[in-house]
Amino acid sequence: MKRRADQQPGFVLHSYPYRETSLIVEAFTRRFGRIALLARGARRPRSAMRGVLLSFQPLRLGWSGGELANLVSAEWAAALQPLAGLALMCGFYLNELILRLVPREDPHEGLFDVYAESLARLSVGAPHAAVLRSFERRLLAELGYAPLLERDAASRPIDPARLYVYEPDRGPAPANGAASGELAVSGRTLLDMAKDDYTRPETRDEARALMRALIGERLHGQSLYTRAVLLELNGL
Amino acid sequence: MDKSGVPTARGLDRLLEALRVLPGVGPRSAQRMAYHLLQHDRAGAEQLAGALAAALAGVRRCARCNNFTEDEICPLCRSPRRDASLLCVVETPADLATVEQTQSFSGMYFVLMGRLSPLDGVGPRDVGLDRLLERATDGVVQEVILATNFTNEGEATAHYIAEMLRARNVKASRIARGVPLGGELEFVDIGTISQAMIDRRTL
Numbered sequence: 001m002k003r004r005a006d007q008q009p010g011f012v013l014h015s016y017p018y019r020e021t022s023l024i025v026e027a028f029t030r031r032f033g034r035i036a037l038l039a040r041g042a043r044r045p046r047s048a049m050r051g052v053l054l055s056f057q058p059l060r061l062g063w064s065g066g067e068l069a070n071l072v073s074a075e076w077a078a079a080l081q082p083l084a085g086l087a088l089m090c091g092f093y094l095n096e097l098i099l100r101l102v103p104r105e106d107p108h109e110g111l112f113d114v115y116a117e118s119l120a121r122l123s124v125g126a127p128h129a130a131v132l133r134s135f136e137r138r139l140l141a142e143l144g145y146a147p148l149l150e151r152d153a154a155s156r157p158i159d160p161a162r163l164y165v166y167e168p169d170r171g172p173a174p175a176n177g178a179a180s181g182e183l184a185v186s187g188r189t190l191l192d193m194a195k196d197d198y199t200r201p202e203t204r205d206e207a208r209a210l211m212r213a214l215i216g217e218r219l220h221g222q223s224l225y226t227r228a229v230l231l232e233l234n235g236l
Numbered sequence: 237m238d239k240s241g242v243p244t245a246r247g248l249d250r251l252l253e254a255l256r257v258l259p260g261v262g263p264r265s266a267q268r269m270a271y272h273l274l275q276h277d278r279a280g281a282e283q284l285a286g287a288l289a290a291a292l293a294g295v296r297r298c299a300r301c302n303n304f305t306e307d308e309i310c311p312l313c314r315s316p317r318r319d320a321s322l323l324c325v326v327e328t329p330a331d332l333a334t335v336e337q338t339q340s341f342s343g344m345y346f347v348l349m350g351r352l353s354p355l356d357g358v359g360p361r362d363v364g365l366d367r368l369l370e371r372a373t374d375g376v377v378q379e380v381i382l383a384t385n386f387t388n389e390g391e392a393t394a395h396y397i398a399e400m401l402r403a404r405n406v407k408a409s410r411i412a413r414g415v416p417l418g419g420e421l422e423f424v425d426i427g428t429i430s431q432a433m434i435d436r437r438t439l
Contacts (some may be wrong), residue, residue, distance in 0.1 A: 014355045020260035051425035055388050076426040081434065085395045088388060092354040099355070225357035232359040233352075233396055236366060 130198040149194035182209035321378040
């Protein structure tokens with residue numbers, strides 16, 4: 001990693017207490033990807049960084065040093081309306097996806113921009129499903145697993161009237177007769193997803209199940225904390 | 237220890253290892269503490285060992301507010317002078333102590349002993365939300381004041397408690413945030429001012 005950087009657009013994904021008064025910040029930066037930074041003294045009562053090092057806020061970060069660089073500066077870059085309620089949970093979910101799936105120090109400028117835009121949309125109350133599905137699709141594409149949505153596994157155009165079964169490594173294959181389960185998806189849904197159009201309830205349901213399965217493949221069977229916590233909350 | 241009171245190397249190692257469970261204590265601090273206790277302050281060490289054992293055996297969670305206490309129900313929850321219709325929810329015993337210091341709140345408390353933290357897998361049951369709901373819907377509590385921290389995790393915690401209380405027709409309120417008392421705008425961090433603008437109120 002570059003030893004010194006200044007005024008880098010970035011977000012805090014998560015932070016952990018370190019020693020008595022410091023924080024380890026997992027940041028997602030535009031030019032350097034996901035990096036860990038040590039924010040010395042950031043947990044002191046009068047630390048100027050306290051009100052700044054918050055998730056979901058566009059920041060400009062400066063750091064210096066090697067493997068675990070010291071955070072030197074953190075500035076407010078723009079004011080987003082803070083996420084609240086379910087939008088806040090969606091924000092945690094996006095952060096967990098990045099933390100779990102994007103390797104450290106691997107720049108993904110396109111994904112960074114989509115992430116920033118997703119947060120901005122969540123903060124003004126955009127429909128959550130549309131924001132999450134288009135982010136997930138872009139994330140998979142950045143990792144080299146772009147879902148095939150406009151053509152089937154044999155490169156034929158998707159027929160909106162047909163039912164498909166999505167094979168994670170190959171793409172959608174026309175279903176013979178009745179298919180069910182999270183990998184069963186209508187041609188119409190695949191084409192809607194290709195256009196990021198989630199106005200149809202059926203598209204939302206099928207797309208959520210499909211993306212969940214495809215992301216599950218990338219997580220190699222590990223489950224996501226945010227999903228488990230949300231399920232538990234809904235059960236109370 | 238052997239009979240003469242000199243620590244065997246193994247005893248010292250175990251002490252060093254044990255001290256490192258404390259937050260912020262690494263190998264070097266642990267070594268300094270261990271040598272201090274064994275060399276210079278053996279009476280203090282005795283006292284520490286006794287206090288630790290007694291606390292572990294005697295201190296438990298209050299059945300009503302979840303704070304640490306030696307009784308089934310803590311003195312604060314038993315006090316007839318407190319207003320049982322107000323319930324203030326805080327994250328930690330330290331937060332409770334801070335609100336108490338203000339002497340501006342005369343209601344009861346519920347200590348979560350944490351906060352929802354989805355990224356760390358800390359869910360509602362880990363912070364006793366089920367017990368809080370039971371407490372808040374006992375018919376005596378009229379208003380629940382959410383005094384969790386103004387972090388994203390604290391906000392998520394407050395939001396979900398509020399939602400659950402709304403579904404059960406219990407009034408929920410959130411403590412206000414903004415520029416600190418005596419604060420001069422010039423010296424207040426930008427995030428706080430930005431939030432204060434959003435949360436402004438009509439006069």
